[in-house]
Amino acid sequence: MEKPESPVPAVQFDTATPQPGRRRFIHKSSLLALSAALGAQIPFGRFLPDGLIPVALAASDAPVPESLAAFGKRPDLVILGDRPFVAETPAHLLDDDVTPIDKMFLRNNGLTPAPTPDPDAWVLRIDGEAVKAPREYTLKELKTRFTPVTLQIGIECGGNGRAGFHPPAKGNQWTYGGVGFPEWTGIRLADVLREVGVTDQAIYIGYEGGDRHLSGDGARPVISRGCPIAKAMEKETLLAWAMNGQPLPQAHGFPLRLIAGGVPGSVNGKWLNRIAVRNKVHDGTKMGGYDYRIACTPIAPGEVSDNYCILEAMPVKSLITFPQSGSQHAFGKEVEIRGQAWTAERSIRSVEVSYDFGQTWKTARLDKPRNRYAPTRFHIALALPQKGYYEIWARATDSSGLTQPIVAPGWNTGGYGNNQIHRIAIRTV
Ligand SMILES: Nc1nc2c(c(=O)[nH]1)N[C@H]1C(S)=C(S)[C@@H](COP(=O)(O)O)O[C@H]1N2
Numbered sequence: 467m468e469k470p471e472s473p474v475p476a477v478q479f480d481t482a483t484p485q486p487g488r489r490r491f492i493h494k495s496s497l498l499a500l501s502a503a504l505g506a507q508i509p510f511g512r513f514l515p516d517g518l519i520p521v522a523l524a525a526s527d528a529p530v531p532e533s534l535a536a537f538g539k540r541p542d543l544v545i546l547g548d549r550p551f552v553a554e555t556p557a558h559l560l561d562d563d564v565t566p567i568d569k570m571f572l573r574n575n576g577l578t579p580a581p582t583p584d585p586d587a588w589v590l591r592i593d594g595e596a597v598k599a600p601r602e603y604t605l606k607e608l609k610t611r612f613t614p615v616t617l618q619i620g621i622e623c624g625g626n627g628r629a630g631f632h633p634p635a636k637g638n639q640w641t642y643g644g645v646g647f648p649e650w651t652g653i654r655l656a657d658v659l660r661e662v663g664v665t666d667q668a669i670y671i672g673y674e675g676g677d678r679h680l681s682g683d684g685a686r687p688v689i690s691r692g693c694p695i696a697k698a699m700e701k702e703t704l705l706a707w708a709m710n711g712q713p714l715p716q717a718h719g720f721p722l723r724l725i726a727g728g729v730p731g732s733v734n735g736k737w738l739n740r741i742a743v744r745n746k747v748h749d750g751t752k753m754g755g756y757d758y759r760i761a762c763t764p765i766a767p768g769e770v771s772d773n774y775c776i777l778e779a780m781p782v783k784s785l786i787t788f789p790q791s792g793s794q795h796a797f798g799k800e801v802e803i804r805g806q807a808w809t810a811e812r813s814i815r816s817v818e819v820s821y822d823f824g825q826t827w828k829t830a831r832l833d834k835p836r837n838r839y840a841p842t843r844f845h846i847a848l849a850l851p852q853k854g855y856y857e858i859w860a861r862a863t864d865s866s867g868l869t870q871p872i873v874a875p876g877w878n879t880g881g882y883g884n885n886q887i888h889r890i891a892i893r894t895v
Pocket residue numbers: 570571572573574575576621622623624674675676677688689717718719730731732733734735736737
């Protein structure tokens with residue numbers, strides 16, 4: 467007997483063929499993500515049926531166009547690399563209490579994936595040696611099963627400040643702006659891990675995301691980092707789907723990402739589709755060698771050492787966000803100085819400001835951070851003694867008394883964790 471012919475596979479379009487009067491149109495935020503992915507407006511986008519992938523994305527494996535404009539970023543962000551796409555924020559653009567999306571820095575290690583057309587159906591898998599039984603959740607389930615929280619949590623790339631190291635460290639030459647302070651909405655990772663069940667073997671978590679290797683080869687690994695289980699269980703560690711009240715932009719990990727406080731930015735996995743609870747330190751891509759690791763004991767600049775330890779917490783730091791470096795001010799009027807200060811597990815005890823190259827320091831007024839891991843804003847009005855050129859320096863001190871150094875501390879091969887003070891130049895005329 468002849469084998470019956472297999473049924474003709476349904477063409478993609480069929481499943482979404484519009485039913486007159488009954489079709490659901492695409493959600494505005496998904497539409498924005500799709501136009502970012504296409505690098506073009508979709509003039510009739512409001513008629514795009516929900517769940518239908520634009521043919522240009524579905525038919526080709528074309529990478530998502532990556533540019534400041536395509537990602538909805540301001541043109542005055544500074545591109546540090548375009549493959550992978552990396553852009554930092556000039557310090558004076560970080561003066562908002564909550565960093566707007568168009569000013570937020572961007573750090574990709576691979577290629578931005580095409581946005582999922584159906585975020586509710588996005589699957590997060592929780593597995594690893596130290597879970598009782600692996601489990602999968604759709605994003606819709608995560609949103610409905612657990613209690614959402616909104617927190618302001620800064621992200622700082624581990625390599626922020628790298629340009630200050632001598633001899634120079636290879637990698638993106640971040641100056642000061644690999645940092646931002648958005649507000650995130652999501653659920654606590656701990657709530658999910660408790661429901662799944664974590665054994666007492668748990669040491670670390672590791673993530674995987676939906677981005678692709680720079681070569682475009684889906685089989686090659688992309689970044690897969692993580693953090694100690696204690697950090698994963700902190701109440702400020704989130705599975706976040708919204709940034710500043712909007713669905714995550716594609717570039718920042720739509721539809722789901724990991725957010726933890728005080729860690730190097732690379733822990734905050736974007737396009738998150740898997741979390742493994744490990745019974746050892748996570749050994750994913752970029753967990754070893756000189757990646758996101760610093761010398762365990764101090765070494766001389768340029769020295770070669772194989773005694774490297776994972777950078778797990780970012781050091782105390784501050785930025786002067788107002789005025790803009792290079793600005794002029796009328797002599798005789800006080801100059802208002804503002805900035806942001808932040809640290810990892812501790813809190814900000816004080817921020818001091820100097821206008822005489824560190825000879826004397828004045829204590830700034832601090833605002834209360836909105837929550838743990840939110841930045842502390844500082845303000846001070848300075849009366850500058852005569853007309854001329856000044857440098858304004860700021861240094862933050864944390865609750866344990868650790869303060870920012872004037873020169874780059876702790877040289878390391880990868881150039882991580884530079885928290886030297888930020889300086890701006892101003893003139894009174
Ligand atoms: N999946 C995935 N997650 C990722 C990255 C990445 O390349 N892929 N980059 C990491 C790094 S190194 C940093 S500093 C932050 C940057 O977050 P942002 O691009 O949303 O600002 O995301 C982290 N999460």
